[in-house]
Amino acid sequence: MSETTHDPAPTHDRDGRRTFCKLCIGGLSVASAATVAYPVASFLGMPITVGANKPVAVPLSSLAPGQAHYAEFQGQQIVILSDEEGQRVFSASCPHLGCNVMWSPADALFHCPCHGAVFNSHGQVVSGPVSASLKKVPFEVKNGVIIVS
Amino acid sequence: MRLLGRIFDWFDERYELTPLIEKNVTHKQVPRTLGWSACFGGLAFLTFLVQVFTGMLLLMYYKPHPSAAWDSVTFIKSNVPMGWLVQRIHTVGANTMIVLVFMHFARVAYYKIFRKPRELHWISGVVLMLITTIMAFTGYLLPWTQLSYWGAKVGTEIPGAVPWIGEGIRNWVRRGPAISGETLGFFFSLHIWILPAVAVAFMLMHFMMIRRTGISRPL
Ligand code: HEM
Ligand code: FES
Numbered sequence: 416m417s418e419t420t421h422d423p424a425p426t427h428d429r430d431g432r433r434t435f436c437k438l439c440i441g442g443l444s445v446a447s448a449a450t451v452a453y454p455v456a457s458f459l460g461m462p463i464t465v466g467a468n469k470p471v472a473v474p475l476s477s478l479a480p481g482q483a484h485y486a487e488f489q490g491q492q493i494v495i496l497s498d499e500e501g502q503r504v505f506s507a508s509c510p511h512l513g514c515n516v517m518w519s520p521a522d523a524l525f526h527c528p529c530h531g532a533v534f535n536s537h538g539q540v541v542s543g544p545v546s547a548s549l550k551k552v553p554f555e556v557k558n559g560v561i562i563v564s
Numbered sequence: 565m566r567l568l569g570r571i572f573d574w575f576d577e578r579y580e581l582t583p584l585i586e587k588n589v590t591h592k593q594v595p596r597t598l599g600w601s602a603c604f605g606g607l608a609f610l611t612f613l614v615q616v617f618t619g620m621l622l623l624m625y626y627k628p629h630p631s632a633a634w635d636s637v638t639f640i641k642s643n644v645p646m647g648w649l650v651q652r653i654h655t656v657g658a659n660t661m662i663v664l665v666f667m668h669f670a671r672v673a674y675y676k677i678f679r680k681p682r683e684l685h686w687i688s689g690v691v692l693m694l695i696t697t698i699m700a701f702t703g704y705l706l707p708w709t710q711l712s713y714w715g716a717k718v719g720t721e722i723p724g725a726v727p728w729i730g731e732g733i734r735n736w737v738r739r740g741p742a743i744s745g746e747t748l749g750f751f752f753s754l755h756i757w758i759l760p761a762v763a764v765a766f767m768l769m770h771f772m773m774i775r776r777t778g779i780s781r782p783l
Contacts, residue, residue, distance in 0.1 A: 441565075457645040458621050490643065512634065512710065530710065 470564030483518030510547035604668035628752040633708035702751040
C-alpha cells in the first residue's frame with residue numbers, strides 16, 4: 416500500500432486493526448453458523464419415542480377425593496382420578512383432536528378446552544363433537560400406591 | 565485459516581471463482597441513492613431459502629394423510645429434538661415472506677419501477693406474489709387442525725362465487741365436493757414441490773432480467 420504523509424500510523428498498528436476486524440468478523444460468522452448448525456444437528460438426531468418408559472407411581476394418600484392428578488406417561492399426559500367409586504386412570508388426550516382435557520371438580524366432569532367436549536368421571540362422553548370415550552389406562556394398586564406401567 | 569485459504573485456492577484455480585466473486589459481490593456497484601427499501605426483494609428471497617430448508621427438515625416426519633397429519637406435526641413439535649423450533653420457524657417464515665413480498669411490491673409500485681424496460685420484472689413479480697400466497701394457503705391445511713380445515717373450506721369457497729363455472733373450479737381445487745384426504749394430498753403436492761419449482765423458475769426470470777436492466781436508479 417502506498418504511504419501518504421496524511422497517514423502517519425505505523426504499518427504494524429494498522430495490521431493490528433486489520434487482524435482485530437478479521438477476528439471479530441470471523442468470530443461472529445462462526446457464532447452465527449453454530450446457532451444454525453446446533454438446532455439442525457439436533458433435529459437430525461433420534462426423536463424421543465419411548466423416552467419416558469418409566470412407570471408412574473402415586474401414593475393413594477396424596478390423592479384428594481374428587482380431585483384429578485395429572486402425570487406424564489410414555490410422553491403423554493395421563494389423569495388419575497380418585498373418588499368414592501375408587502380409582503381410574505385415563506389418557507388426558509381428547510379423542511376428538513387430542514387436546515388435553517381438564518378435570519373440573521365443581522361439576523365432576525372433564526371439559527375439553529378446544530371444542531368443548533365433555534366427559535363424565537368414567538370417561539364417557541356427555542356432549543361435544545365426539546363419540547368415543549376417554550382412553551382408559553391400565554394400572555394397579557400395590558401397598559396403597561397407584562402404579563401405571 | 566491458512567488451511568481454509570489453501571482449500572479455497574485449490575478450487576479457485578479450477579473454477580476461477582475470484583473474478584466471479586469480484587464482479588458480483590466485492591466490486592459490485594449499486595447506486596448510492598438506493599435506500600433500504602431496495603432490500604425487500606432480496607430479503608423475500610432469503611426467507612424463501614429458509615422456508616425451503618426448514619420445509620425439507622419437516623418433511624422427514626410429516627405424513628400427508630388425514631389420520632396421521634395432525635399426529636405427525638405434534639410429534640415434530642414435542643418429540644423431535646428442536647422440532648418445535650424448526651416447525652415454528654417455518655410458520656413464522658411463511659408470514660414473514662408474505663409481508664416482505666408486499667413491502668417489495670409496495671416499493672416497486674411507489675417508485676413506478678414497472679415502466680419500460682422493466683414490464684417483465686413486474687409481470688414475473690405478480691406471478692411470484694400469487695405463488696407465495698398460494699404456498700401459504702396450501703401449507704396452512706397441512707397440519708390438519710380445525711383452523712386449517714375451516715381455512716381451506718372458506719378459501720376454496722371463494723372461486724365458488726364465480727357465476728356458472730364457480731362450483732366446477734371449487735370442486736376441482738378441492739378434488740371433490742368437500743375438503744377431504746384428496747384435498748390434503750393435492751395441497752401437499754402443490755405446497756412441497758409444484759409451487760416451489762414454479763416459483764424458482766419465475767425467480768430465475770425475475771433475477772436474470774434485473775441483472776440485465778440493472779437496478780433502477782432513483783433520482
Ligand atoms: C417471491 C417473491 C419475490 C422475490 C423473491 C423478489 C426478488 C427480487 C429481488 C432480489 C430484486 C432486486 C432488488 C430489489 O429488491 O429491488 C427484485 C427486483 C424487482 N422486483 Fe421482485 N421479487 C418478488 C416479487 C415481486 C413482486 C410481487 C413484484 C411486483 C409486482 C416485483 C417486481 C420487481 C421489480 C419491478 C424489480 C426491479 C426493481 C428495480 O429495478 O429497482 N417483484 N425482486
Ligand atoms: S379436541 Fe377436544 S373437543 Fe376437539
